[in-house]
Amino acid sequence: MKKNKMKSVFVGLTMVLALSACGGDSSSTSKSSTEKSTGSSIEANSGASAQEYTDPSKLKDEYDVVIVGAGGAGMAAALSAKDAGMNPVILEKLPVAGGNTLKSSGGMNASETKFQKEQKIEDSNQSFFDDTLKGGKGTNDQELLHYLVDHSASAIDWLDSMGITLDNISYSGGASQKRIHRPHDGGAVGTYLVDGLIKNIHEKEIPLFVNTDVVKINEKNGQVNGVTAKVNGEEKVISGKAVVVTTGGFGANEEMIEKYRPDLKGYVSTNSEGSTGDGIKMIESLGGAVVDMEQIQVHPTVVQETGMLISETVRGEGAILVNQQGERFYNELETRDNVSSAITALPEHYAYLIFDSELAKRAKQVDFYKEQGVVVEGKTIEELAGKIDVDAKTLENTVNTWNKSVESQSDTAFERKTAMDYDLTKGPFYAIKIAPGIHHTMGGVKINTDTQVEKEDGSVINGLYAAGEVTGGIHGQNRIGGNAVADIIVFGRQAGTQSAKFAEDPK
């Protein structure tokens, strides 16, 4: 939906973060015994603790592997490169690490996991593959997709081995099984994941520099050999035997959005202000190929005034969507593009998520939404209807009909088949007004399953690796909720391993 004078909530948030970073104690000692850190505090959706970053004066001229961008993919790559015996560095342009990963709320998709087995959820890599391919309208890069699903369970194990346990499993849109893995308490995945990754980065003494804006990837004789970064307004060359680009997507770059999708000009965005497509532009200038650049995902449930995403978890736990008449109008658990189109097709172009207090307990994110003042509460459906100016009898009828559908496990109106475990009967009841917003850029640089960056002719750029939202192809024309976090962990790890291998023996 078009924004009026709207800005992403993260812009404001990052200003707070930047201020706190500026005011941080620059002499505080990091958990690493070898590096000093500057103190910055992270405070996002919920629960993130204070974080420390490496003192800028410790930035060296050379590392084995230079990682650009400290989101989930970058940190996963750093940890894997370190495990492979290399000496990696992470360079982050913002005053805090985390990027879009910090904002991710729903969870991480994975199949055939130990947690699914423990909870008797029958799933298979083939079903995960099929759902994703269906969601992507058959256009996904199938080799990348096979790699993703086949390595998703081991990625969950890897995270668990580092104290990042995603054992609370639910449905997400477009998934035929309970597959989205979340923190034990059902809370937002992003803050928990970023906190856990940074903790491990500290423990393994991997330097992580913030306020370090990479402006160029350097190469010599067809081989990448480091980057140029702006630090405190000055350019500095940092050499590396391999470079891993994990700069995220371009969902916050209005010019790029308009270039590839003029129809989305002016839409509100849910993205971090760091999602400006830098990595894509730097790699293109080296001759790297891009794919699917026009495939930009619009998420159906975004608060228009702030750009705040209302996680798919709310629908995954059983919420319904109603129009201004108080009627359901679509299968809420359809893929994001279809649900977005259904909302846009309403005369009012917005809708309300409706849920009860039991759902609010299961989906912890709701506490944060309440704090942000976007949740309307009514002791009864009638009271709620009055507050959102919907006809009370119609809304009561809609909720009662839905509860009967849950009881009979049959939604004759819209053939919803998933997220029908719980009815909506326990007051108080809640509504959140939402409409679609820019959420994910599915296009990006072309990589192979070793995460090497490819040129148009299929050859690779020696020493250059990329992972996460900066890459394109895996999601095809529509990303399934939960697949991006799977992507960044699976391919972030792979980028760390492969870049380490290259750095050990550059050819």
Ligand SMILES: Cc1cc2nc3c(=O)[nH]c(=O)nc-3n(C[C@H](O)[C@H](O)[C@H](O)COP(=O)(O)OP(=O)(O)OC[C@H]3O[C@@H](n4cnc5c(N)ncnc54)[C@H](O)[C@@H]3O)c2cc1C
């Ligand atoms: C609100 C929201 C909720 C989401 N929820 C989910 C979810 O529940 N499940 C799911 O699967 N997906 C979710 N997604 C999508 C998912 O979070 C992202 O696709 C994913 O986290 C991207 O990770 P990344 O590591 O590739 O990039 P990011 O996490 O965005 O990290 C990239 C980092 O690179 C930095 N950077 C950029 N340019 C430069 C430069 N020139 N120099 C140095 N650093 C640079 C950025 O500042 C940023 O910190 C959500 C996205 C949003 C916005």
